[in-house]
Amino acid sequence: MKIILPYFITFPLLAAFLIALLSRKSKIAGELISNLFTFGLLISSWDLVKRVYLYKIIVYKIGGWLPPAGISLVADGFSVFMLLIVNLIAFLVMVYSIRYMQRYTDKWKFYSLFMLMLTGMNGIILSGDLFTIYVFLELASIAGYALVAFGIEPQDLEASFKYAIMGSLASIFILLGIGLLYSYTSTLNLADISWVLAEKPQGFLIGFVSVLFLAGFGLKAALVPFHAWLPDAHSCAPSPVSATLSGVFIKTLGIYALSRIFFNVLGVSGKVLFVFMILGILSMVIGALLAIAQNDIKRMFAYSSISQVGYIIFAFGLGTPLAILGGLFHLFNHAIFKPLLFLNAGSIEYSTGNRRLDKLGGLNSKLPFTGAMSLLGSMSISGIPPFGGFWSKLIIIIAAIQSGYIGMAAVAGLTSILTLAYYLKFQTFAFLGKIDEGCKEAKEVPLSMKFSMLILTAVCVFAGLMLLPEFRSFLQSAADVLVSGTAYKEAVFGMIQ
Amino acid sequence: MSLYFLCFTLFCVGLYCVLRKRNIIKIIIGLAIIEYAVNLFLVLIGYRTHGRAPIFAEDQVISNMVDPLPQAMVLTTIVIGLAVIAVAVSLAIRIYEKYGTFDITKIRRLKG
Numbered sequence: 001m002k003i004i005l006p007y008f009i010t011f012p013l014l015a016a017f018l019i020a021l022l023s024r025k026s027k028i029a030g031e032l033i034s035n036l037f038t039f040g041l042l043i044s045s046w047d048l049v050k051r052v053y054l055y056k057i058i059v060y061k062i063g064g065w066l067p068p069a070g071i072s073l074v075a076d077g078f079s080v081f082m083l084l085i086v087n088l089i090a091f092l093v094m095v096y097s098i099r100y101m102q103r104y105t106d107k108w109k110f111y112s113l114f115m116l117m118l119t120g121m122n123g124i125i126l127s128g129d130l131f132t133i134y135v136f137l138e139l140a141s142i143a144g145y146a147l148v149a150f151g152i153e154p155q156d157l158e159a160s161f162k163y164a165i166m167g168s169l170a171s172i173f174i175l176l177g178i179g180l181l182y183s184y185t186s187t188l189n190l191a192d193i194s195w196v197l198a199e200k201p202q203g204f205l206i207g208f209v210s211v212l213f214l215a216g217f218g219l220k221a222a223l224v225p226f227h228a229w230l231p232d233a234h235s236c237a238p239s240p241v242s243a244t245l246s247g248v249f250i251k252t253l254g255i256y257a258l259s260r261i262f263f264n265v266l267g268v269s270g271k272v273l274f275v276f277m278i279l280g281i282l283s284m285v286i287g288a289l290l291a292i293a294q295n296d297i298k299r300m301f302a303y304s305s306i307s308q309v310g311y312i313i314f315a316f317g318l319g320t321p322l323a324i325l326g327g328l329f330h331l332f333n334h335a336i337f338k339p340l341l342f343l344n345a346g347s348i349e350y351s352t353g354n355r356r357l358d359k360l361g362g363l364n365s366k367l368p369f370t371g372a373m374s375l376l377g378s379m380s381i382s383g384i385p386p387f388g389g390f391w392s393k394l395i396i397i398i399a400a401i402q403s404g405y406i407g408m409a410a411v412a413g414l415t416s417i418l419t420l421a422y423y424l425k426f427q428t429f430a431f432l433g434k435i436d437e438g439c440k441e442a443k444e445v446p447l448s449m450k451f452s453m454l455i456l457t458a459v460c461v462f463a464g465l466m467l468l469p470e471f472r473s474f475l476q477s478a479a480d481v482l483v484s485g486t487a488y489k490e491a492v493f494g495m496i497q
Numbered sequence: 498m499s500l501y502f503l504c505f506t507l508f509c510v511g512l513y514c515v516l517r518k519r520n521i522i523k524i525i526i527g528l529a530i531i532e533y534a535v536n537l538f539l540v541l542i543g544y545r546t547h548g549r550a551p552i553f554a555e556d557q558v559i560s561n562m563v564d565p566l567p568q569a570m571v572l573t574t575i576v577i578g579l580a581v582i583a584v585a586v587s588l589a590i591r592i593y594e595k596y597g598t599f600d601i602t603k604i605r606r607l608k609g
Contacts, residue, residue, distance in 0.1 A: 131570055138577045145584050154595040155606050161588045165515065168528055168581050175535050175574060182567070183542045232607045 221254020
């Protein structure tokens with residue numbers, strides 16, 4: 001049963017090289033292999049969810065070496081939660097790309113790079129070792145830099161360069177933090193670090209390492225003082241890539257790694273939680289305010305991502321079990337509706353060749369399907385009942401009031417209204433009103449693109465049901481891992497013996 | 498201690514180079530300098546005065562060896578650093594083709 005863990009890393013890696021090898025022989029190798037492999041990964045991550053539900057935590061020792069010496073892969077509730085989301089989005093994005101990527105040359109490079117990025121993300125999620133997290137983080141990031149510049153328009157290159165420099169600086173800060181932590185604890189295994197830190201006095205060094213990790217992973221998650229690269233990178237990339245970057249990439253590299261290290265390894269103190277909360281509030285408000293002024297659809301969505309990530313970090317910063325549940329639920333919702341909206345933006349661009357709001361209008365008559373899907377997505381993200389986005393924001397606000405932060409709860413509520421404002425702007429300018437001259441020739445998108453959007457919308461509409469007691473265990477087991485904090489080490493070592 | 502201080506100075510030189518220089522190529526060189534500084538730091542962590550290479554053999558006495566783990570880490574980070582620099586340089590070449598300049602103050606088409 002443990003043997004399935006490394007497949008999540010080796011199979012996409014194999015697919016990346018197979019695509020590079022076979023694409024010279026066959027034109028459809030890229031599409032075929034990437035779709036098959038991502039579908040397989042989706043099925044096996046569903047299987048893993050059920051196993052982890054049964055066993056609570058699964059540890060795989062690479063090469064049979066015992067963990068403090070060897071590298072281990074760990075799957076617990078939080079890991080499989082992320083793993084399922086990542087592989088679901090990867091599969092749907094791959095289906096979408098079959099037709100969308102046809103206007104680019106050298107498509108196989110896209111598929112190959114995408115599979116490398118998927119390897120990196122799965123690796124970060126499953127890794128139980130600090131340095132392995134860094135290696136997979138860099139693998140995913142480097143593939144990300146190349147994918148942002150895939151269109152090789154001047155803007156794409158500029159965005160990618162900016163992203164590459166800032167992303168590498170963030171990685172170096174993380175590496176420095178890892179080095180310092182290793183010098184203090186003489187181990188790299190996450191559970192073992194936690195064990196050693198529990199016995200040693202936590203001095204000035206842990207504070208310094210915390211700052212380095214916060215800056216590094218915060219930049220990857222695009223929290224507000226470190227957000228400058230995100231609107232450029234996410235708006236310039238091809239739409240399937242934007243959907244993956246905004247939907248799961250910043251969450252895996254940023255939020256997952258940040259919360260895993262802070263909650264489960266270093267242990268959170270009141271100060272760290274307070275910093276989380278402040279960063280969350282700042283990202284929430286500033287992202288929403290900047291999004292309103294945007295004219296480019298994808299740029300607006302990118303700023304909206306900053307704002308929604310702010311909600312998640314804010315909820316983690318509250319630290320109560322209810323808040324963490326709400327944060328994780330919002331993470332799930334955002335991972336569903338943001339790719340949906342980016343795929344909608346891609347469909348608009350596919351049909352009209354344009355994504356500037358002042359040059360669009362009245363698309364509902366030409367693209368009824370895309371219009372309906374984006375309306376549902378927009379309603380969910382702006383927090384209109386009964387969609388998923390409403391429930392997650394409600395839980396976060398209730399948790400904030402319970403913890404006594406009435407002012408911050410009010411800010412979160414007001415930001416939700418701002419969100420509604422800019423999604424109304426998007427709906428009005430793009431889909432309602434008089435049809436623009438440039439969009440007369442627009443045609444509805446092909447079936448494969450509709451399929452991805454339909455599935456995402458269906459999940460988006462029914463996401464609220466996850467809070468029902470019957471389906472809640474998926475979310476609850478992920479939240480339990482974060483709530484249990486540094487008990488993570490006992491869970492991992494208990495599984496090894 | 499002075500070694501750590503020099504290593505930190507190298508880090509700051511690289512950071513200054515990334516933050517203050519206007520030429521894309523110089524920024525990339527700055528990035529490389531920072532990476533070398535961190536690699537050096539990792540090696541210094543594992544270093545012991547008069548330590549010897551950690552080779553395990555039957556007649557060897559296990560005492561005063563340098564820590565081999567940071568060395569393995571440094572090998573990995575060197576390879577990763579190479580990949581990052583390669584991507585950045587190839588982007589720089591493409592940017593020069595499109596914009597005709599390496600000056601970042603003139604490469605500003607993205608606004609808002």
